[in-house]
Amino acid sequence: MIFGQDRDQLRRYYVEAWRKAREGLPLEPLERKIADVVAEHPEYHALLENEDRALGREYHIAEGETNPFMHMGMHIAIREQVDTNRPVGIRALHRRLSRALGGTMEAEHLMMESLAEALWVAQREGQVPDERAYLLRLQEVLKRLE
Numbered sequence: 001m002i003f004g005q006d007r008d009q010l011r012r013y014y015v016e017a018w019r020k021a022r023e024g025l026p027l028e029p030l031e032r033k034i035a036d037v038v039a040e041h042p043e044y045h046a047l048l049e050n051e052d053r054a055l056g057r058e059y060h061i062a063e064g065e066t067n068p069f070m071h072m073g074m075h076i077a078i079r080e081q082v083d084t085n086r087p088v089g090i091r092a093l094h095r096r097l098s099r100a101l102g103g104t105m106e107a108e109h110l111m112m113e114s115l116a117e118a119l120w121v122a123q124r125e126g127q128v129p130d131e132r133a134y135l136l137r138l139q140e141v142l143k144r145l146e
Helices: 007-022 029-039 042-048 051-056 068-084 090-101 104-125 131-145
Strands: none
Touching: 007 029, 007 042, 007 051, 007 068, 029 042, 029 068, 042 051, 042 068, 068 090, 068 104, 090 104, 090 131, 104 131
């Protein structure tokens, strides 16, 4: 993993990618992905434009708070899955969900729940995520929409 367990290093990377994108500077491929996701989330712009605030903030799910870095990271993870079509079939599911929901952002927001569950189960069981179960859950979601 690029950032290991260093939360602040990861957050700085987001802040820096967004700064470079705003200034029209060249971006590495991962920075481009991050900047694209940030651009689609204007509610996070002020946070990422203030490094001290971005680094120092704690988010408490139990209190109903959304961690913007986790949220954006889930978008990036899903886009990586789609780009590589891993698990096999995710690209087609993403395309169909995007059509059914009217856009890729809407599809990704819906897919996040299934991805988060797959990751949580894997962590709880000390195993790698079950790609088949993840795809099946997304297929069930798609059936309810179509």
